[in-house]
Amino acid sequence: MKSPNDYDHFAPEWCPGCGNFDILVALKQALYDLKIESNELILVTGIGQASKIGFTIKCNLFDGLHGRALPAALGIRLANHTAKVVSISGDGCFFAEGGNHFIHTMRRNADITVLAGVNRVFGLTKGQAAPTSAHDYKTKIHLDGTGAEPLNVCRLALVAGATFIARGFSGEQTQLTELIKQALTHRGAAVIDIKSPCVSFNKINTYAWFKQRVQPLGEDHDVTDWNAAMRAAEETEERIPTGVIYRVERPVFGDHLRALQDGPIARRTTDFTPERVRPFFAQFK
Amino acid sequence: MAHLNIVLAGAAGQGVQSAAQILGKTLQRLGYHVYTTQDYQSRVRGGHNFMRIRFSDRPLLAAVKPIDYLLALNEESLDIHLPLLTADGLALCMDEDRGDTVDARLRALSEDIGPTAAKGAKFVGVKLLSMLMTAIGFSPEVLKESVKSQFGKRLKPEVLQANLDAIEAVARSMNAADIHSLPFAPAQTDEHLFVTGNECIAMGMIAAGVGVYAGYPMTPSTSILNFLAGAGPRAGIAVEQVEDEIAALNLAVGAAYAGARAAAGSSGAGMCLMSEAIGLAGITETPVVIVDAQRSGPAVGMATRTEQSDLLFMCHASQGEFARAVLAPALHEDGFYLAAEAFNLADRWQTPVILMDDMAYADAIRTVDEFDPTQVTIDRGAIAPEPNDVTVLRRFEPTESGVSPRAFPVLSKWLVAVDSHEHDEVGHLTDNIENRNRQHAKRLRKLAGLVAEMPGPEIVGDADGTLLLCWGSTAGPLLEGAQRLRDKGHKVGVAIFRYLYPMNVEKIAAALSPAKRLLTVEGNELGQLGRLLRMETGIAVHGHIAKTDGRIFTVDDIVELIEPRLGGER
Numbered sequence: 015m016k017s018p019n020d021y022d023h024f025a026p027e028w029c030p031g032c033g034n035f036d037i038l039v040a041l042k043q044a045l046y047d048l049k050i051e052s053n054e055l056i057l058v059t060g061i062g063q064a065s066k067i068g069f070t071i072k073c074n075l076f077d078g079l080h081g082r083a084l085p086a087a088l089g090i091r092l093a094n095h096t097a098k099v100v101s102i103s104g105d106g107c108f109f110a111e112g113g114n115h116f117i118h119t120m121r122r123n124a125d126i127t128v129l130a131g132v133n134r135v136f137g138l139t140k141g142q143a144a145p146t147s148a149h150d151y152k153t154k155i156h157l158d159g160t161g162a163e164p165l166n167v168c169r170l171a172l173v174a175g176a177t178f179i180a181r182g183f184s185g186e187q188t189q190l191t192e193l194i195k196q197a198l199t200h201r202g203a204a205v206i207d208i209k210s211p212c213v214s215f216n217k218i219n220t221y222a223w224f225k226q227r228v229q230p231l232g233e234d235h236d237v238t239d240w241n242a243a244m245r246a247a248e249e250t251e252e253r254i255p256t257g258v259i260y261r262v263e264r265p266v267f268g269d270h271l272r273a274l275q276d277g278p279i280a281r282r283t284t285d286f287t288p289e290r291v292r293p294f295f296a297q298f299k
Numbered sequence: 300m301a302h303l304n305i306v307l308a309g310a311a312g313q314g315v316q317s318a319a320q321i322l323g324k325t326l327q328r329l330g331y332h333v334y335t336t337q338d339y340q341s342r343v344r345g346g347h348n349f350m351r352i353r354f355s356d357r358p359l360l361a362a363v364k365p366i367d368y369l370l371a372l373n374e375e376s377l378d379i380h381l382p383l384l385t386a387d388g389l390a391l392c393m394d395e396d397r398g399d400t401v402d403a404r405l406r407a408l409s410e411d412i413g414p415t416a417a418k419g420a421k422f423v424g425v426k427l428l429s430m431l432m433t434a435i436g437f438s439p440e441v442l443k444e445s446v447k448s449q450f451g452k453r454l455k456p457e458v459l460q461a462n463l464d465a466i467e468a469v470a471r472s473m474n475a476a477d478i479h480s481l482p483f484a485p486a487q488t489d490e491h492l493f494v495t496g497n498e499c500i501a502m503g504m505i506a507a508g509v510g511v512y513a514g515y516p517m518t519p520s521t522s523i524l525n526f527l528a529g530a531g532p533r534a535g536i537a538v539e540q541v542e543d544e545i546a547a548l549n550l551a552v553g554a555a556y557a558g559a560r561a562a563a564g565s566s567g568a569g570m571c572l573m574s575e576a577i578g579l580a581g582i583t584e585t586p587v588v589i590v591d592a593q594r595s596g597p598a599v600g601m602a603t604r605t606e607q608s609d610l611l612f613m614c615h616a617s618q619g620e621f622a623r624a625v626l627a628p629a630l631h632e633d634g635f636y637l638a639a640e641a642f643n644l645a646d647r648w649q650t651p652v653i654l655m656d657d658m659a660y661a662d663a664i665r666t667v668d669e670f671d672p673t674q675v676t677i678d679r680g681a682i683a684p685e686p687n688d689v690t691v692l693r694r695f696e697p698t699e700s701g702v703s704p705r706a707f708p709v710l711s712k713w714l715v716a717v718d719s720h721e722h723d724e725v726g727h728l729t730d731n732i733e734n735r736n737r738q739h740a741k742r743l744r745k746l747a748g749l750v751a752e753m754p755g756p757e758i759v760g761d762a763d764g765t766l767l768l769c770w771g772s773t774a775g776p777l778l779e780g781a782q783r784l785r786d787k788g789h790k791v792g793v794a795i796f797r798y799l800y801p802m803n804v805e806k807i808a809a810a811l812s813p814a815k816r817l818l819t820v821e822g823n824e825l826g827q828l829g830r831l832l833r834m835e836t837g838i839a840v841h842g843h844i845a846k847t848d849g850r851i852f853t854v855d856d857i858v859e860l861i862e863p864r865l866g867g868e869r
Binding site: 072074077078086088089096098115117268272273279280287289290292298 | 490
């Protein structure tokens with residue numbers, strides 16, 4: 015790669031001003047800076063505008079079902095634990111339809127980078143509430159507000175067991191690129207809660223709304239202190255602390271499996287001859 | 300057929316299974332053919348469980364009802380099973396379990412027989428086994444050797460010794476009039492494997508090179524998950540117990556995309572959760588094997604009871620149109636070879652392949668000839684030759700067969716994109732009319748190729764009389780039952796469908812056309828095989844024989860259900 019634009023693939027088709035453009039630029043820059051080659055990378059996406067970032071980057075792509083990107087990503091990691099796996103999608107995909115998978119992927123500390131574009135609304139289906147929408151957020155369906163507390167992505171990730179948790183803002187390009195680079199080089203489940211305005215459907219959580227609230231975490235924030243991380247994660251309405259919230263080392267899913275110790279299973283498949291079953295007959299004699 | 304049928308019965312937790320395991324393994328090692336079924340409830344303690352252990356000098360394919368020896372571990376078991384004890388059979392129990400049962404065929408053992416160290420509930424099983432083995436003419440050494448080899452390492456030395464002393468003492472206490480020698484000799488054959496249906500399938504998957512397997516515990520599919528997990532470290536299989544069945548199949552599809560041979564398994568309710576991902580495998584043209592171990596439904600149904608009611612569901616699960624294959628092993632051996640074949644079909648046609656069994660098959664333990672791995676071939680289908688430079692793969696290039704060469708991401712220089720949306724040749728989403736027509740037709744062309752490969756049913760017995768159509772576990776009891784009906788003078792044959800979908804009209808019509816009458820025999824009420832047959836081939840069956848009480852078909856059930864339907868034609 016000679017420049018970040020060498021990753022360009024299909025042209026993006028978002029609304030002008032969409033936060034996803036900024037996420038795309040930051041991701042390409044991070045991939046370029048880390049010298050990750052196209053064929054070393056597998057993007058695993060779901061359904062929603064954020065997941066369409068997958069089409070815009072020239073690499074391997076598994077564009078799966080709504081909410082089911084993470085189990086597919088885990089399957090890819092089991093078949094080939096040397097693959098660099100990045101999952102990109104939005105609030106609905108990761109936290110509504112796919113909430114259960116998100117919890118269990120974090121709990122496993124699978125070596126997957128999760129880039130969650132959080133715009134607090136459903137864009138693709140035109141303006142319904144997301145799990146991250148505010149309690150009083152009104153839509154065509156929620157005439158009286160959602161009646162539910164917005165899901166806090168970073169706190170959920172913390173409680174579920176992710177080992178790298180950061181919060182970024184699509185409007186803070188330099189910081190976001192840096193956060194993505196750190197997530198990509200982290201070994202384990204790395205989540206970035208990327209605040210990203212939907213210019214067409216969310217008239218409340220706008221650029222200006224986010225811009226007024228985002229504030230980088232102070233240098234005194236201890237990223238290894240779970241309680242401090244919980245406090246930093248807690249704030250999402252009046253002030254939105256950004257930066258690395260939590261980072262620790264913990265065994266990665268798959269490290270425990272003896273089956274993976276002799277190299278990627280996908281590579282070993284050619285060695286799996288039918289004779290490999292013969293030793294299992296003895297126990298039945 | 301000369302055989303003996305033994306029933307071991309008691310409450311959950313009393314050791315019915317361990318006693319049956321010792322007995323089955325002992326008979327297998329003596330050289331007999333053994334067929335064992337389990338009937339249990341979804342509970343850890345109490346209730347009523349029983350196992351049938353049938354053995355012979357010839358291969359057995361099913362269970363029978365009449366009991367030659369009943370080993371009752373509690374009083375309730377006597378009440379339940381005595382009505383099925385043959386006139387010259389024997390019922391064996393401990394003295395305190397006889398209650399007020401008065402029966403000339405009952406032999407109750409005093410608690411005083413055997414060492415004091417072998418008193419109590421834990422020794423009842425072994426004592427009754429000693430009574431049985433003595434009654435059928437074996438020296439106590441046979442059972443003692445078996446207990447030593449199977450449990451010697453697990454038991455404390457003094458407990459093992461108490462077991463051995465109890466076997467000896469009980470054997471000596473038996474009345475000479477109750478001791479008979481067996482009416483048949485052990486089979487003079489090569490060594491057998493004594494395996495469940497699910498173990499056959501799991502070993503077939505290992506032979507096929509499965510690398511990733513995902514599941515969530517659900518009876519009766521759990522034993523496949525257990526077996527592959529146990530084999531994983533040695534064979535190189537990554538097995539994961541996932542959060543739900545949705546994750547299971549999405550995980551397997553992801554693993555298959557990345558290049559492993561991958562599978563997911565569950566029972567019917569889990570299949571409901573997997574349905575969307577079956578379509579994902581369809582549109583992304585990802586080879587994946589899905590095991591549906593059926594049980595009673597709908598919803599949770601009866602957790603430990605059998606049924607064959609998922610057939611139409613599995614042929615149609617997931618919306619949209621795409622190619623798939625549905626296979627079902629009928630006899631234990633099929634499980635091994637068909638599971639291996641399922642992966643080849645999946646790879647060759649880049650499509651999901653569903654392998655269906657049912658609880659009656661999954662749990663039945665049978666002696667089979669050792670499987671022959673040299674008969675298993677591995678065909679990974681069309682793989683794109685490696686390019687010189689990193690290049691986007693035209694993964695979905697239309698071809699005559701509908702199959703386009705694939706490549707494994709990261710392991711090659713191809714960039715491989717697959718999409719759950721409709722997509723173009725490079726895997727990019729589009730709803731362009733010409734592209735849709737081209738890609739949809741390409742995917743469905745694979746169905747024609749699959750149809751051509753699908754064999755017709757196997758016909759056993761008379762093809763030109765009443766033909767009994769079956770699939771799955773019903774085949775075993777039908778094969779034995781049809782033989783009994785032929786012995787009575789009826790013109791009866793069995794058609795075993797192992798390749799259920801898609802159906803090859805010509806082969807099926809040729810196999811069925813000599814028959815005067817077609818009856819389906821299935822563990823479902825609606826006659827699903829008959830409906831599928833009519834839909835796929837236009838062939839209509841003349842009747843359906845159903846069993847949906849959740850209990851297995853025995854040979855006796857088959858004869859009782861079918862004989863009245865034969866209408867006196869002899």
